[in-house]
Amino acid sequence: MLKWQSQIYREGDPVKKINLFFITLICAQTLFAHPHAFIDMKTKVLVDKQQLVGFSMQWILDEPSSAAVLYDVKQAKGDKKALQKLIDEVIGNVVNEHYFSYLFDKQGNKVKYSAKPQNYGMKSSGAQVLYYFDFMLSKPQLLQDNEFTLSTYDPTYYVSMYYDQPFHSAVDFSQLPENCHGEVLEPDVNEKLKTYASSLDQSQRNEDDTLGAQFAQKVRLICK
Numbered sequence: 649m650l651k652w653q654s655q656i657y658r659e660g661d662p663v664k665k666i667n668l669f670f671i672t673l674i675c676a677q678t679l680f681a682h683p684h685a686f687i688d689m690k691t692k693v694l695v696d697k698q699q700l701v702g703f704s705m706q707w708i709l710d711e712p713s714s715a716a717v718l719y720d721v722k723q724a725k726g727d728k729k730a731l732q733k734l735i736d737e738v739i740g741n742v743v744n745e746h747y748f749s750y751l752f753d754k755q756g757n758k759v760k761y762s763a764k765p766q767n768y769g770m771k772s773s774g775a776q777v778l779y780y781f782d783f784m785l786s787k788p789q790l791l792q793d794n795e796f797t798l799s800t801y802d803p804t805y806y807v808s809m810y811y812d813q814p815f816h817s818a819v820d821f822s823q824l825p826e827n828c829h830g831e832v833l834e835p836d837v838n839e840k841l842k843t844y845a846s847s848l849d850q851s852q853r854n855e856d857d858t859l860g861a862q863f864a865q866k867v868r869l870i871c872k
Contacts, residue, residue: 683808685710685806686808687807687810688707688811689708689810689818690706691800693819693823693867694782695791697788699788699789699790699791701784701785702761702783702785703782705800708776709777718775718777739768739781742779742781743763748809752796753795753796759785761783761784761785765782765783766781766784767781768780768782791825791828791871792827793871798869800864803857805860810865815831818832819832821869827872828871830870831868841862
C-alpha cells in the first residue's frame with residue numbers, strides 16, 4: 649500500500665491535496681461514482697472524572713481496499729519491524745489529517761486533539777482489515793452543561809466513512825455519566841446532491857472538498 653502511495657504522491661501532482669491513506673483506497677476501486685471506497689466505523693467515547701478526554705476508534709476497510717493492505721502485509725513476510733513501519737506510516741497519515749474528525753463544543757468552538765495517538769494498530773479478519781487507535785483531546789473538556797458534536801469524514805467523499813446500524817453497536821456511550829446521553833444523527837442529503845455525487849468519476853478528485861461534510865453522520869453528546 650505504502651509503495652503505491654509513494655508512486656502517486658509526487659511533488660506538483662494535482663492530487664497531492666488528498667491524503668495518502670485515502671489515495672490508496674481509491675486506487676483499489678474500480679467504481680466510477682462517489683464514494684469509491686467504504687470504511688465502517690466504530691467509536692467509543694472516552695470519559696475520565698466527568699470530563700471528555702477522547703475517542704477510541706476502529707475503521708474496518710471494505711474488501712477491495714483491504715486487499716491492497718493485505719498485499720503489503722504479505723510482502724513484509726512476517727518481518728515485525730517492517731509491518732510496524734507500515735502501520736506507523738498509515739496512522740501517521742491519519743494523524744496529519746487530524747484523524748479526519750471534527751469536534752465542536754456547545755458554543756461551536758473547535759476542540760483540539762493531541763498529536764500522538766494511543767493504543768493503535770491493525771488487525772485482519774478474513775478478507776478485511778481493521779485499523780484501531782485512540783485519539784485524545786489536547787485538554788479534557790467538562791461535560792456538565794455542555795454539548796459536543798463529532799463528525800468523521802473524508803472531505804472529498806471519495807471514501808464513505810459511516811456508522812452502520814444499529815447505532816448502539818457502532819457507537820459506545822457507556823462511559824458517559826448519568827447526566828449525559830449520546831446519539832447518532834444521520835445527514836439530511838437531498839436528491840440533487842446525491843445525484844451530483846454519483847455523477848463524479850475518479851478523475852474529478854479535486855473538484856469538490858465539501859461533499860464529505862454534507863454526507864457525514866454526527867455523534868452528539870448532550871449533558872445537563
